[in-house]
Amino acid sequence: MSIDATDRRIIAATAGGLPLAPEPFTAVAEWLGLDEGEVRRRLVAMQASGVIRRIAVAPNHYALGMTANGMSVWDVDDATVDDLGPRVGALDFVSHCYRRPRARPGWPYNLFAMLHGASREEVEAKRRVVSDLLGPACRSHDILYSTRILKKTGLRLTGGA
């Protein structure tokens, strides 16, 4: 999954998004003094290697009515967590789903899933859906609601551009 200096220039140029023009990749190519076909070839290659997850619209889920969310955490049997994790991630109200280490004592949870809904009640109902899906493999769970954003910066581009 290696990217070179030209890839990094394309990444930096599109970090804020693509221009809304009939030929957006041509516009990027012109900014960088590259050929349009090369820009597209490199984007396709970066998609194939996983550097680019997708080229798409990011919906503002708050604007679209999904105003409530909670970080749900689950203590799932180690033997089955890797089978159950993708099934939780596939639920249409889950935006992120990861396995993380436990921090005992006090933190027995190894599966994290961000749940979204139109209201706190809806998020709680979705939490029950996850609980039913995990069944007896889950020993305990909790959900953490955010009460305040303390800091939010864009993730910086790193690694010697």
Added chain:
Amino acid sequence: MRRAPLPEGTLDAMDRALLNGLQEGLPVTRRPFARIAADLGMTECDVIDRVARLREIGAITRFGPFYDAEAMGGAFCLCAMEVPAGQFEAVVTLVNAVPEVAHNYERAHRLNMWFVLACETPDGIAAAAERIERETVLTVLCFPKEKEFFIGFRVMA
């Protein structure tokens, strides 16, 4: 970023079709909007104008490539702290001043501060966590991602 729902009636059926379709991805062709327009029975110009408006009114936050920052060589870690109520604001100031802290949220839990460290290298994560422990005299719990099951979000508009 807009954090309130759009007023009823802001989006018409075409806006919704575009929002749903464009979450799936944009074709990497010379004229990608023309392809989408053909699929939806619209003109290329109409697609571009509508996406611009959707961005203007805050229905979409971003349009373009989503990069996997880790794949580009960065290191990230979710961390949490149990901050005594009386010290909370002072600790916010100390933690937010650390440049590696990308996001920081207060959450209703015994572990009441959750932040993400973003560094150029994995060593940087440990160093930043240690710095925060030293400055706050509190324990930082690190929850690195061991396995990613899903990331992404579709909202049916």
